Amino acid sequence: MTCLYLFNRTIVNPEDIFFAEPTMLYKEYGSTGKRISVIGCGGMRLPTPHDHAAGIAILHAARRAGINYFDTAPFYCDDQSEAIFGEALRTMPPSPHPLYLSSKCSHANGADFRRGLEKSLRRLGVPRIDFFHIWCVMDAADWQARLRGGALRAALRAKEEGLIGHICVSAHMSGPEIEDMIRQHPEIEGLTLGSNAINFPYRQQGVTAAHRHHRGVVAMNPLGGGIIPQHPAAFDFIRSPDDPDVVTAALRFLISDPAITSALIGFHSLEEVAAAVRAVEQFAPYPPTHLDAIRRRLTSDFNEMCTGCGYCLPCPAGIPIPRLMDIHNLMQLGATDRAIHDRFQNHWELTPAQAADCTACGQCESRCTQHLPIIQRLKKIAAFPL
Ligand code: SF4
Numbered sequence: 001m002t003c004l005y006l007f008n009r010t011i012v013n014p015e016d017i018f019f020a021e022p023t024m025l026y027k028e029y030g031s032t033g034k035r036i037s038v039i040g041c042g043g044m045r046l047p048t049p050h051d052h053a054a055g056i057a058i059l060h061a062a063r064r065a066g067i068n069y070f071d072t073a074p075f076y077c078d079d080q081s082e083a084i085f086g087e088a089l090r091t092m093p094p095s096p097h098p099l100y101l102s103s104k105c106s107h108a109n110g111a112d113f114r115r116g117l118e119k120s121l122r123r124l125g126v127p128r129i130d131f132f133h134i135w136c137v138m139d140a141a142d143w144q145a146r147l148r149g150g151a152l153r154a155a156l157r158a159k160e161e162g163l164i165g166h167i168c169v170s171a172h173m174s175g176p177e178i179e180d181m182i183r184q185h186p187e188i189e190g191l192t193l194g195s196n197a198i199n200f201p202y203r204q205q206g207v208t209a210a211h212r213h214h215r216g217v218v219a220m221n222p223l224g225g226g227i228i229p230q231h232p233a234a235f236d237f238i239r240s241p242d243d244p245d246v247v248t249a250a251l252r253f254l255i256s257d258p259a260i261t262s263a264l265i266g267f268h269s270l271e272e273v274a275a276a277v278r279a280v281e282q283f284a285p286y287p288p289t290h291l292d293a294i295r296r297r298l299t300s301d302f303n304e305m306c307t308g309c310g311y312c313l314p315c316p317a318g319i320p321i322p323r324l325m326d327i328h329n330l331m332q333l334g335a336t337d338r339a340i341h342d343r344f345q346n347h348w349e350l351t352p353a354q355a356a357d358c359t360a361c362g363q364c365e366s367r368c369t370q371h372l373p374i375i376q377r378l379k380k381i382a383a384f385p386l
């Protein structure tokens with residue numbers, strides 16, 4: 001059965017199943033049998049990390065709004081996020097929907113992975129984490145390192161013991177790398193991927209592959225780290241006439257995609273929870289023709305942007321070109337210095353000095369699928385004041 005249920009209306013959707021409550025929609029997460037809200041509550045941007053009350057209020061508001069997918073991790077919010085979630089869980093408002101918790105561990109070594117999982121369980125105060133992620137897998141080599149280290153084996157054992165509901169991967173890999181990984185590992189039941197209108201051309205292949213292989217896909221960073229709301233004019237073409245603003249449109253673009261199970265928003269305020277819920281309240285999926293038009297425009301208008309395909313690698317000087325070009329993408333869109341700073345330090349853990357190692361050999365430019373002036377862009381990145 002492939003229908004969308006919305007406020008007692010049934011709308012045919014060729015690909016997926018949604019379930020509606022008064023203010024929220026739910027989709028099946030891959031083949032797990034779990035229905036999760038199309039908006040997920042991310043715990044990476046909660047306010048005042050050392051005063052838990054504000055964060056707890058946000059989590060409770062999200063729960064009251066029908067959100068049932070709650071995602072946290074070690075280190076978020078000055079390493080307080082899991083503790084805030086733990087406190088919030090003990091006093092969660094009742095809801096007819098089961099609440100699903102997600103957390104993560106980045107250790108490659110199996111014993112360390114196990115210790116990380118046990119620490120998360122303790123801090124959350126729960127006997128089991130529903131969706132537990134092998135966290136922040138950067139590329140195929142990194143994935144192989146996680147396998148060699150025993151992280152996946154440790155996750156499988158924890159699942160057998162009932163400590164994990166479903167094994168997932170949070171990845172920054174390319175589409176082909178994602179497809180290879182999930183084809184080889186049916187035990188991976190879902191993925192969390194950075195996916196939004198900005199990086200759509202790069203991410204879509206991985207998102208589509210995951211859906212084709214019946215995996216859940218949670219889209220993290222659905223508003224491009226704030227770039228989309230900060231540059232509404234640049235993304236106005238996503239809006240259809242009935243979208244009140246570009247944030248609604250960006251979320252609608254993701255939620256309309258049958259391959260995306262949920263868009264994960266790192267809420268910082270109660271107002272942001274309310275705005276996200278409003279976007280879903282009025283939701284109707286974009287018709288396939290509108291989705292296709294948006295996708296074409298994203299691909300053509302943003303073709304001066306790096307797609308992260310990785311064809312420029314390897315660089316003889318060891319420069320992580322796609323990651324630095326991702327930072328240049330933000331510069332092109334006029335992101336604030338703060339957002340660029342955050343991309344350098346927190347997202348990619350890079351410094352501008354790494355761009356200065358370029359010897360201008362030109363190998364990357366001859367391989368770049370977008371014919372980008374990489375050398376010139378690296379000079380600009382190297383001059384960024386961090
Ligand atoms: S031009 Fe610079 S970035 Fe490109 S391959 Fe050569 S050293 Fe690496």
Ligand code: SF4
Nearest residue numbers: 306307309310312368
């Ligand atoms: S080949 Fe070009 S578009 Fe692809 S990752 Fe490298 S710089 Fe970006």
